[in-house]
Amino acid sequence: MNTVPVFKTYLMNNGLRPTSERMAILSEVSKKNSHFEADELYLELRKKNKSISRASVYRTLPILVDCGFLRELAFDKKRKHYEFNYGLDHHEHLVCKRCGKIIEFQSESLELELEKAIKKHGFTQETHCVEVIGYCKKCIEKDK
Amino acid sequence: MNTVPVFKTYLMNNGLRPTSERMAILSEVSKKNSHFEADELYLELRKKNKSISRASVYRTLPILVDCGFLRELAFDKKRKHYEFNYGLDHHEHLVCKRCGKIIEFQSESLELELEKAIKKHGFTQETHCVEVIGYCKKCIEKDK
């Protein structure tokens, strides 16, 4: 994908510089195909001998969220979770309280209904998150 | 409302005791008509000479969430926010990134579509939260 030029343009337009640290973080993050947290990413970069300070990692992630590469997730109110979300289909999450499994799902009609409700209140959406807390099929069966 | 007997039954069924601290917290919380956070509640109880320790407040809130009196909200990933949610209409939130205003809204058809999607995946819902991040009408107009 064309993430690099898009990121560089974003940085330029906001008076930010395309440092090697920022570019390395973008690169690492765009390889992710699942949810992750900041410290996990920091340690991964460290292992790959791309030692970027914890501060820089924590400083860069909000930038990547702001320019639309990452989505900040809401499950687990202790730590922030992210997912790469550029050029991919938008999805929502079902979180199992028992086994912790996270199921991703898509619903066009859900998105449409949400869009309607948002417009009705004169609100301008940037992102949204729909998260369902409950129990997955397997866990329900186990508890019988 | 019949919160007190419902809470007592819940506690009983879970091997927990209906202590004066727990009942006082339930009482305080059920008077709330807006979003609040744990420490705020602790300080309020303190002012009213119902000195309950910070630990007990933090210990009781998850119980109240678990038995359905409170809902845990997802905006502001730094601190946990709650709202009293018993016998009231279910609603979702629009959060303005600029002024911080939180608009509550309801949509029957949104709920129905969500319910459909959940069932489709064999998931059993306990709660959910829909949160839209963006800009409110006023802030959009100001920025022109």
Add this chain to the structure above:
DNA sequence: TTTGTTTGTGAGATTGAGTCTCAATATCAA
């Protein structure tokens, strides 16, 4: 009641994700 067992409380210590500081370094435009 009394006794023993279990559960809950409070004060303060501890944790840990995330932020801040600031001197040193990198970037960039002129």
Add this chain to the structure above:
DNA sequence: TTGATATTGAGACTCAATCTCACAAACAAA
């Protein structure tokens, strides 16, 4: 080059939330 500005990294710091543990309540059985 040079000067203005932005960024980095190491480690100090913050602060919401949790944990510890001695003591106090609640409860069940006798």
